[in-house]
Amino acid sequence: MIDELFVRFDGAFSENTLRAYRSDFQQYEAWCATKKQPTLPATADLIAEYVDFMASNYKSATIRRRINSLGTIFRLSKNPDPTKESEVVLALKRMHRMIGRHQEQAAPLTRDILDQLLEQCGSDAKGHRDRILLLLGYETMRRRSELCNFMFEDLTRVPGRGEAISLGRSKTDQEGASKLIPISAPLHSLIMEWQDRYQLKGVILRSVDRHGNIGNRLNSGSIGAILNQLKASLGSDVNNCRFSGHSFRVGAAIDLLEAGASLETIMLKGGWRSQDNAMNYLRGW
Numbered sequence: 597m598i599d600e601l602f603v604r605f606d607g608a609f610s611e612n613t614l615r616a617y618r619s620d621f622q623q624y625e626a627w628c629a630t631k632k633q634p635t636l637p638a639t640a641d642l643i644a645e646y647v648d649f650m651a652s653n654y655k656s657a658t659i660r661r662r663i664n665s666l667g668t669i670f671r672l673s674k675n676p677d678p679t680k681e682s683e684v685v686l687a688l689k690r691m692h693r694m695i696g697r698h699q700e701q702a703a704p705l706t707r708d709i710l711d712q713l714l715e716q717c718g719s720d721a722k723g724h725r726d727r728i729l730l731l732l733g734y735e736t737m738r739r740r741s742e743l744c745n746f747m748f749e750d751l752t753r754v755p756g757r758g759e760a761i762s763l764g765r766s767k768t769d770q771e772g773a774s775k776l777i778p779i780s781a782p783l784h785s786l787i788m789e790w791q792d793r794y795q796l797k798g799v800i801l802r803s804v805d806r807h808g809n810i811g812n813r814l815n816s817g818s819i820g821a822i823l824n825q826l827k828a829s830l831g832s833d834v835n836n837c838r839f840s841g842h843s844f845r846v847g848a849a850i851d852l853l854e855a856g857a858s859l860e861t862i863m864l865k866g867g868w869r870s871q872d873n874a875m876n877y878l879r880g881w
Contacts, residue, residue: 601673612741620665638670640678644687651691659691703837705823705847710734713826722804724790725814726822729801731783733819733844736761737866738777740816740841746800748791751784752776759784777865816841849878 601621605614624646628635633642643666650659667679678684705713713730717723733743742763750762760776787800794810796802803811803818823839845866852862859871868874 601669605672610741616661617665617669620662621669623662624666636670636673637675638666638678640681640683643678644683647684647687647691651694656692656695656697660688663688702840702842702846704850705734705839705843707734707847707851709830709847712830713823716826716829721794721808721810724786724793725802725804725810726826728783728786728790729814729819729822730826731780731786732761732800733841734848735779735783736763736777737845737848738763739845739867740819743819743841744799744801744814744816747798748787748796748800750800751787754778849874853878 602614602618605617609617625635627646627649628642631642631645643663647659647663650662654662663679663684667677670677670679710730714727717726717730729743732738732746736743736746738746745764746761750764752760752762754760754776757778759779759781761779763775763777790796790800796810799813801814803814805811819841820839820843823843827839849862849866852865859874862878863869863871863874866874
């Protein structure tokens, strides 16, 4: 059933989104099998029972995401969508009262920490790649997958404005309207030096093995590990936290806020479309 259902979705969503939808639906499908209930069409009572079940096993953010995924799948597959009916709404309210709405935020990688991490980068190929990752992540405030998709040909110069990099597609711009993101002259020079020294084409961020061999596109899942490896030699205050790919966005947003930037400016730079999403990053800090 899942394969037939997702044929219509192919090409309409990013690979990451499709992967998440598929996983969320498969979890729901497996639970329905244990209850000996048909997966489709779904009823409000069944989805509410599913929420109650998940409340004892998962975090509230995971539950909300799964219900949102199911709602999208139901609607786009021309099935009734009960996720907005009163039974499900009440089940979600019960869930929030029981386990709360708290969502663990990524530790912020602010400018002072960024400078310390830059000092840990070596002079070899891996060190060069890591310096680019640190500056590119902080300056552009992009998501992990977006960072790993930047290409050398995306670099450009805006007359009177300086260096920039073109973001062709993002989580909030699935149709590729594109936008230009300013970057610093030092970052631009660092990227050009990276390309010239190692004769690279295509994507900017690459894997580098322990022998210094440069591979293909950096896996977005590796970004958190790279950040935490660099952090390992820093002081205990920094070592109490754990970085992830979102740490760039949180840290740069906090720095902008403390510098007096408006929420609209922070949303524009970070690519957030709603104030709620932007404030979720800032409220906890």
